[in-house]
Ligand code: HEM
Ligand SMILES: Nc1nc2c(c(=O)[nH]1)N[C@H]1C(S)=C(S)[C@@H](COP(=O)(O)O)O[C@H]1N2
């Protein structure tokens with residue numbers, strides 16, 4: 258790490274490469290190259306981390322875009338949290354229902370990979386910190402543009418990580434506004450990221466090759482691994498400290514530390530995509546929901562019935578009616594009426610946008626397409642789902658025709674052989690294969706079939 262305690266008075270200077278620089282008089286503190294003394298810093302270290310981030314952040318961006326497509330933003334205003342996206346929605350497509358674990362995978366990767374990359378991102382920023390302090394701040398128009406792109410890159414990455422992690426950990430710290438922030442932030446970040454990657458990937462690859470040769474050479478001669486500054490043909494390594502402190506950790510050791518940190522984060526968060534003992538390993542990111550208890554309904558609960566303001570009185574046999582509306586009018590069904598319709602089963606997971614998921618649960622109920630047929634829709638058609646809930650972001654959702662048509666898409670009445678518990682959506686809830694959890698509306702009160 259940089260030592261700020263090191264005096265930078267001219268008298269105190271050893272005769273080093275930066276002595277001349279400082280005799281010139283001006284730069285002090287972090288603006289002086291001599292301020293940065295870690296022997297680990299250098300283009301080899303930065304290159305390894307940079308290449309990991311090149312792959313990792315690209316995957317984060319792509320799985321993030323998929324997450325947006327997955328909740329049907331094109332369908333109706335209730336689904337879209339970013340209605341002013343304009344051309345940024347150019348890629349939207351009808352989210353498939355196969356494989357049924359699709360969103361479980363894409364969003365599990367997005368969030369778990371995001372958490373795992375935290376040490377790599379921080380180490381990468383640390384490794385290039387001296388660059389952020391170069392003087393003069395702007396040398397030319399090209400240099401100014403490069404610095405602006407760096408600002409967007411570093412700021413964008415930090416912004417995406419902070420908003421993403423807060424969303425996962427604290428649920429909805431930015432009520433309603435997290436989505437657009439994280440969405441627009443992703444595009445700002447990615448623009449700068451592409452520019453940066455095009456400029457830097459060749460340099461990073463060259464450094465990696467050199468590193469390998471260096472290691473081979475060291476292995477043959479039995480020499481210690483050493484940071485030698487400079488990439489071939491590009492003069493000296495200007496990330497390397499001109500006056501390094503004696504090493505306390507080798508470059509390989511420092512990389513091991515970063516990798517170990519990542520591994521630890523992975524091992525303590527990946528479990529939230531599984532049930533059983535594996536879930537217990539997710540100590541770092543327990544979801545805010547209550548303990549689901551034991552029995553057939555014992556899988557993760559997002560919002561409880563109490564939280565959503567669902568009163569037992571309105572879900573009782575006597576009170577609750579499902580309204581189904583469509584081309585030929587409106588049908589009202591009580592729970593007995595629904596149970597009298599053909600019942601079907603489907604083994605499907607719940608996969609939340611926050612990255613946690615359950616393994617397959619055994620749902621049973623009425624097919625959505627049978628309910629559509631009840632009100633005159635024999636062809637595939639969209640549906641607008643409304644719950645009993647009066648407030649809250651997820652009380653309404655729109656499903657696309659391909660989702661309604663899938664024989665596994667149910668208005669579920671029971672799960673794992675038992676009536677739905679109040680917290681899992683009693684008396685009836687939606688369950689759709691492949692879709693984000695937020696589309697699986699609980700405590701359903703009304704289904705309106707028709708083009709949305
Ligand atoms: C450079 C890094 C990242 C990029 C480019 C990125 C990109 C995206 C994009 C484009 C979306 C869809 C936005 C939307 O649904 O409106 C998204 C969703 C999401 N991201 Fe990220 N992300 C990044 C890092 C992270 C990290 C580190 C985390 C947390 C560990 C995270 C957590 C989430 C969550 C929870 C969602 C779901 C939001 C929702 O649709 O409800 N992201 N991400
Ligand atoms: N009415 C209603 N339905 C809802 C929600 C909600 O808050 N209200 N949360 C959704 C979200 S975000 C998820 S992940 C799933 C979680 O279902 P579970 O609590 O049965 O696991 O329910 C969805 N259905």
Ligand SMILES: [Mo]
Nearest residue numbers: 609610694695
């Ligand atoms: Mo969710």
